[in-house]
Amino acid sequence: MLLDRNMSDDGKVLTIVMANKFDFEIVQQFREHYAEIDTGVEEVIVDLRLTQYMDSSALGMLLNMEKSLSGKVARIRLINCKTAILNIFKISRFDKKFIIE
Amino acid sequence: MRILVVDEESLNRFLLLYMLKQEGYTEVREAQNGKDALLLQEEFNPDIILIDVVLPDGNGYDIVKTMKSRAGSMHLPVIFLSAMDDHDTLVKCFESADDVVCKPFDQTILAAKIRAHARSRQLSRDFEAQHQELLIHQQKIEREHTIVEHIFNNALKMSPRRQQLMQYHIAPASNFNGDLFLVNTSQLGSLYFLIGDFTGHGLASAIGALPVAKAFIATSKKGLPIDEIATTLNSTLLDLLPSDMFFAAILVEIDPSGQKLTIWNGGSPDLLLLSSDGEIRRHFTAQHMALGILEQEEFESSVIRYTANVGDRLFAFTDGVIEVKNTQGKMLGMRCLENWLMAEPDIDINKLVTKLGIFKGPGKQTDDITVASFTCQPLANQQVDITPSLPWKISTVVEANDIRQTNPVILLVEALSTQPALHRHGGYIFTILSELYSNSLEHGLLGLDSSIKSTDEGFLQYYELRKQRLNELIQGQIELEVEFIAQQGLLNIAITDSGSGYDYNKAGEGKGNVSDSYGRGLELLQRLSTQIEYFAGGRRVKVIYHLHD
Structure with missing residues (x-):
């Protein structure tokens, strides 16, 4: 499993659960998960509970998602970040673009 | 039934032997004095002794006392033969023997007495045999318990470094502990x-500890x-435990x-957080049922998150602690425990256990007891490395063939993460x-230009394009080196590629835009x-990475 996708019952929240390693190797797959998003989705959650390893290509992928979805969804939340992942987001000032928990 | 006859008079012995033969006793021996009687007791091992009160080498009373004490825990019936039937003689006889027959004796009565004493001898023999059997059984059980205890102790052994992260005390009520306490990083x-309590105590409840420990260590290690x-843990226990057994536990x-605390409490007493001046900041009350009860689809895994202050102290107990009873049968209770902690928030765990012992007073401990505490402060401050780290260096050269097929970075990081000094640094x-x-490969070897990534x-x-060029790569190599300088707590990381070089002065130009x-x-x-x-x-x-940040 590289990543997993869940839609809430009311169709408003899309959750993408990332794997242990988040980098360019899943670029295509990650993009497919949000590319053809249904109208009605209000919130996209990227769940990083399993992610231990991440590099700058992952940051690029998240930013591309944000660009592509801006105007379509109200919020993008990055949740369950481990300390190292959280620090990488802070260094990259991602807190300005995303809700990070 | 072996019978020994002791009498100085050969006529008396003859009459007795004759009578015993008529009664059907075939194993009969005779002695004419005390000395021979004692020798025969050794050699012949009689079941019943008929002995005269007066013997040529002393009185019968002393000989009987010696014979009785030699018989040990086995009952050895002794019947005195006495010429006198006065009050004092009879009383004296019964002090050491079991019965008295007065001379001249009535054959029918003597035969009846021998039969009665043969029965009690037989009872004693049966009893002794059962006693031996029980002793062997007990020894076998003890041996088995020792083996199982050994296995448990090894399976649940924690490294000294991990133990130092928390203060704790574990006191099982029997050989085996139904409580479980585990720490991992x-x-x-x-x-x-993890702190928890299986239903019951003793071996039956301790048995669940092994799979729980295995699953907890594996999952927590992965973070x-x-x-x-x-x-x-719930699914592990659900598969394993009988339906009347479950595991109340707190996971933190x-x-x-x-x-930053993340807590799951299933069926355990409140977890307490106290400030350093003894104020209770929060009770983390159980929000869930114990583990091993609910089917996976019913199971609730929601957690409580809480941010504590540095210096706050977290206390965890199993129910054996608050259910300790004093000699009047009154339980300690959560309130009383809280008062103790509020009065002395920096109490040493061992002192707390002593207070519990004083409250309980003399008497048997009836349930397993576990207490643990954590004082909130950066974990790095609390980690004491027992063994000093050795410096080391690792390097690898990947050729075009390797580069096409694998990503060496993750393999290298996973190998490095097993080093104790690097535990918390794997992500960085x-x-x-x-x-x-990526720079060496994509720019150095594959000649890619990052600027196309802007859309x-x-x-x-x-x-x-990266994938395509990578597939076509037939030449080139990348060397990765990581050197650990233990004394300075840093890593020298170097990477060298065989590519055409890279204009590093231009690399950072015009960047810094968040989007x-x-x-x-x-x-x-x-x-x-x-x-x-x-x-x-x-x-x-070449890059330097400091481990103490």
Whole structure:
């Protein structure tokens, strides 16, 4: 499993659960998960509970998602970040673009 | 039934032997004095003794006392033969023997007495045989318990370093503990602990500890979130335990700052958080049922998150603690325990256990008792390495063939993460190595230009192109070196590629815009490491990473 996708019952929240390693190797797959998003989705959650390893290509992928979805969804939340992942987001000032928990 | 006859008079012995033969007793021996009687007791091992009160080498009373004491725990019936039947003689006879027959004796009565004493001898023999059997059984059980205890102790042994992260005390009520306390650290440096209580105590409840420990150690080492660990443990126990057995437990994750707590409490007493001046900040009351009861689809894994202050102290107990009873049968209770802690928030766990002992007073401990505490402060401050780290160096050269097939970075990081000194740094080391490797491969060997990544389409295109050029790569190599300087607590990381070089002066130009989807690698490198140096026209890059940040 590289990543997993869940839609809430009311169709408003899309959750993408990332794997242990988040980098360019899943670029295509990650993009497919949000590319053809249904109208009605209000919130996209990227769940990083399993992610231990991440590099700058992952940051690029998240930013591309944000660009592509801006105007379509109200919020993008990055949740369950481990300390190292959280620090990488802070260094990259991602807190300005995303809700990070 | 073996019978020994002791009498000085040969006529008396003859009459007795004759009578016994008529009664059907075939194993009969005779002695004419006390000395011979004692020798025969050794040799013949009689079941019943008929003995005269008066013997040529002393009185019968003393001989009987010796014979009785030799028989040990076996009952040896002795019947005195006495010429006198006065009050004092009879009383004296019964002090050491079991019966008296007066001479001249009535054959029918003597025969009846011998039969009665034969019965009690037989009872004593049966009893002795059962006693021996029980002794053997008990020894066997003790031996088995020792073996199982040994296995448990080894399976649940915690490394001294992990033990130092928390204060705790474990006191089982019997050989085996139905309570379980485990501490572990994840590869990313979080502290995990589990405190729990299986229904009952003794071996039956301790047996569940092995699979729980195995699952907890494996999942916490990986740094999985608490809700997922709870779910895993629940399904493990559901498969394993009989339906009337379950495991009340608290699972806690503490981040490396020592302040962010994630808690799952299923059926256990409240977890308490106290400030350093003894104020109770929070009760973490059980929100769930114990583990091993609910089917996976009913199971609730939701957790409580809480940010504590440095110096706050977290206390965890199993129910054996608050249910300790004093001699009047009154339970300690949560309120009383809280009062103790509020009065002395920095109490040593061993002192707390002593207070529990004083409250209980003399008497048997009826349930397993476990107490643990954690004082909130950065975990790095509390980690005491028992063995000093040795310096080491690791390097690998990947050729075109390897580069096409694998990504060496993750393999290298996973190998490095097993080093105790690097436990909490795996995530950062991955990022650094990954940035360096991507630069060497993508720019040095594959000649890709990052600027095409500026659009969403271009981003994908870049990685398509990377894949394509990688497949065509037939020449080139990348060397990765990691050197651990133990004394200074730092890593020297170097990467060298065989490519055409790289204009590192231009690399960071015009970047820093939050929304740029490329060009962040260098910034990350600069922020995560203390020094970056380029050599050989950008083909070799050296980075220093400090472990104490």
